[in-house]
Amino acid sequence: MAHKASPNGEAERLLNHPLIHQILDDLERDALDAIINTNDERHRAEHVWEVRSIRSLRQKLKTLAEGKTILPKKGTVA
Helix, strand or coil, X not given: CCEECCCCHHHHHHXXXXXXXXXXXXXXXXXXXXXXXXXXXXXXXXHHHHHHHHHHHHXXXXXXXXXXXXXXXXXXXX
């Protein structure tokens, strides 16, 4: 049976670290600006992917920090 993971302090520290916030905010803002200001569909798609990746990273850190992940049973082959 799978069990719930305990909150991850390292993920919480990363999630709450001001420098990490600033870096991710700057990267996301730059990518959003590039999406708005480019006429090239390929570049736009690359920047959309970048924004989605940044948001996914934030969500994964939040999930780990809150201990909301479900760990597989030991001995289970994935």
